[in-house]
Amino acid sequence: MASVALFEDAQWQNFAPLTLTRATFDLKVGVRTFFEEYGEPPQTLIAREYLAPVTHERHGQSTVNPSGIDADTIFINGLVHPGALQLDRLAAIAHTFAITSGGRLVVARLSRKAIEYLTDCAAKGMRIETKKLDVGKSTELGMQDARGLLSEPWNIIAALENSLSMQLSGSSGQAENPSISGARIIGNGRVTVSPDAEIEEGTVLDTTAGGIYIGPQALISPSRIAGPAYIGAKTRVKQFTIIESSYIGYNCRVAGEIEQSIVSDHTNKAHAGFLGHSYVGEWANIGAMTTTSDLKMTYGSIKVNSSNGKGKVDTKLNKLGSFFADMSKTSIGTLVYSGRRIGVSSHLHGLVADDVPSFTIYGKGIGAKNVELRLDSAIETQRKMMSRRGQKMSKAYEQMIEHVFSMTATERRRGHAGKNKFSI
Secondary structure (H helix, E strand, O other): OOOEEEEOOHHHHHHOOHHHOOOHHHOEEOOEEOOOOOOOOOOEEEOOHHHHHHHHHHOOOOEEOOOOOOOOOEEEEOOEOHHHOOHHHHHOOOOOEEEEEOOEEEEEEOOHHHHHHHHHHHHHOOOOOHHHHOOOEEEEOOOHHHOOEOOOOHHHHHOHHHHHHHHOOOOOOOOOOHHHOOOEEEOOOOEEEOOOOEEOOOOEEEOOOOOEEEOOOOEEOOOEEEOOEEEOOOOEEOOOOEEEOOEEOOOOEEOOEEEOOEEOOOOEEOOOOEEEOOEEOOOOEEOOOOEEOOOOOOOOOOEEEOOOOOOEEEOOOOOOOOEEOOOOEEOOOOEEOOOOEEOOOOEEEEEEOOOEOOOEEEEEEOOOOOEEOOHHHHHHHHHHHHHHOOOOOOHHHHHHHHHHHHHOHHHHHHOOOEOOOOOO
16 A cells, blocks of 8 residues: 655644644544544654654654655645545555645645645645646545545534544443442443553443543542543543543543543643633643633624634634643633633633733733743743653754744734733
8 A cells, every 4th residue: 555644734724823833633633633543653744844853753653754755655634534535545546636625635646746845835834736736637525525624623622522432432331340340330331441540439430422431540539421531541530520522631630620622631620610612732731710611692603713813713613612722821710711712831810802822921811911921931831840740841842832932923912912021
């Protein structure tokens, strides 16, 4: 079979700020990223140039942004689910071709000249003009045929419950494990518990709507978990927590109420408060009593600011929370309106009714001025958080932070984040 290369297209901008620190194929879509959905890891990854070093650290088995790629390679958009493609059939096509949707490249076999053009566009984060690919055959997919292709971050939330249910599906019945002897299990869905996980007596596992997975060395204090739900390895679920239709990543600390949300690796939401229909990146800290809104009082559809800052986009969803980028933090009692984009390493205080630029201390909600978070402070804070989990910041990760800080400077200026010292 032909080798596979995953590439980013300019749609990464729609998923910002989540994609400021990761390639599109590294976004969690339920339990797994689209990279992880491949049975065998794709041999080649094409990411924005500044993300290449950290992408290589995340995927050492793949080649990232190589100088040359074999012409027999099948190029696949990193925002399309591999299950939506017939890879064996596509690999059997000998001539060059391109399958597009709405002008976006979905999958292709390309000439060497077209490969150079695609890789250059992807490395620069630019739009790939499909007319410039000059292929033997081009096919445009309709909306129904392109259902596996993501266009906006709320696509992930809209599909989350179904994604989790499919990814956690298994044979009917309950997995027998002595560590769940004290838990009450409701429903006939599958419960998978790692042998070294601990579930304390009084916990309720409700599988009526889907299965539940609890990873190695996870600790579940008396709580209610309603499937489909995934609790990652080494994660601690504190007492009286309610988790419904959500993904909780590796080595997290969670409490309060979490509904239809993604909480990425190494993130803390260790106190009371509500997180609903939201996506939270890695190394975030959601403070005590922080609450996200995910429903308008009018029950109307929620609108989100476009990624280019030119107006709002109607999500067609009446339930949607917010998108918190990596390293973002909220203080005690923070309240976040629905459909907000919360930038990388931003610090939130009070009532948050706006999108928050990366590296911004947002004080508007408590009557203070928004202030730019100093780069050295952001890096030092992240070092401290990593050390608390026994990890060290790599040079590639530090350079990525520096690059994101630089590339989001204009965004902070538009958000009136000054360079003064933050004060309350």
